[in-house]
Amino acid sequence: MNFLEILGQLLSQSGFAALLGVGLEAPMWQNGVMILISFVLLYMAIVKKFEPLLLLPIAFGIFLSNLPLGGTFEYFYEIDHWYEAGILGVMYMGVKSSFFPCIMFLAVGAMTDFGPLIANPISLLMGAGAQFGIYIAFMVANMITIGGEHLFTPQQAAAIGVIGGADGPTAIYTANQLAPDLVAPIAVAAYSYMALIPLVQPPIMKLLTTEKERKIKMQQLRPVSKTEKVVFPVVVATVCALLLPDTAPLIGMLMLGNLMRECGVVDRLSDVAQNAFCNICTIMLGLSVGATARGEIFLKPQTLAIIALGLFAFCFATVGGLLIGKILCFVTKGKINPLIGSAGVSAVPMAARVAQTVGAQYDRTNFLLMHAMGPNVAGVIGSAVAAGFFLIFFG
Secondary structure, three states: OOHHHHHHHHHHOOHHHHHHOOOOOOOOHHHHHHHHHHHHHHHHHHOOOOOHHHHHHHHHHHHHHOOOOOOOOOOHHHOOOHHHOHHHHHHHHHHHOOHHHHHHHHHHHHHOOOHHHHHOOOHHHHHHHOOHHHHHHHHHHHHOEEOOEEOOOHHHHHHHHHHHHOOHHHHHHHHHHHOHHHHHHHHHHHHHHHHOHHHHHHHHHHHHOOHHHHOOOOOOOOOOOHHHHHHHHHHHHHHHHHHOHHHHHHHHHHHHHHHHHHHOOOHHHHHHHHHHHHHHHHHHHHHHHHHOOOHHHHOOHHHHHHHHHHHHHHHHHHHHHHHHHHHHHHHOOOOOOHHHHHHHOOOOOHHHHHHHHHHHHHOOOOOOHHHHHHHHHHHHHHHHHHHHHHHHHHO
């Protein structure tokens, strides 16, 4: 065998040949499309800096799993043994079991200051208003039909609707319970839109508010005592777990993380949850979520409909929070800046930072971040509660 024959055999067994369909029934063009999409997401993460900690591992997970013959990700129904799933496939067990979502809630709780919500309880209304997108997307998904048949079951529609809360862990947790076959596209949609908040939300915020409203300065929040901060997570965990038992894993981990932060006696545990634990889980969750976006599975009408519905839900969630903000602005005679209502989606603290950024564009001395954190953390609780209602009715 000469050198050219060896080279030809090598190329015939390479990923390049697989992309062109050499030796296969058809070209793996879907994988090529997903690889190009991953490059776009990498550009947005690295150059545009759209939440790179989240978007970069998702994009690279998409890239790795779509490399033909790479073997980095295999679904468990395609193999005989779990250890044959590839490195990303093994990581995906943490998504499929809801382990990663619950751990992420622990980390979020440890990083979150509920003080702004405690100091301004009216923020709960804006957090609740932002869940509007969840219910709108649920109803729309229920109405979509192809050839006289519904594209999604009520359970699948409920899981899709939760994307509107911009809460990746809750979306994955709900999908695992109600629509296990749709976990992959729902997870990709939820985390992608979370990362793209700085791109999606500002146009909606500017469309629904006036320049005068955007310039409203809010009074400084009252100080919140340590006792209030310690009691709050215990009370919320108790009420939510008793009212909606299905939310106990998520709300319980969220409030445990916050209690570790506020109690002052387990600083080392809080530090690990906020930093090392969170970073490790973010890498593994991002890679495994991205890995599920394989071309031959992802580029289907049902999956593309989920991506579109996710964006629809997220936009209407932003609208719901803003409208409640405008109502409160009117009721309080201009004491509440409606922009903070957009932070009612539960992407902490990304949505609050966007509210601050948009407000500062019209008045550099206007500091809305801490005020926006109230609706923001309320949205975390609100999305988990909305998911709990769906789990009760459709679980």
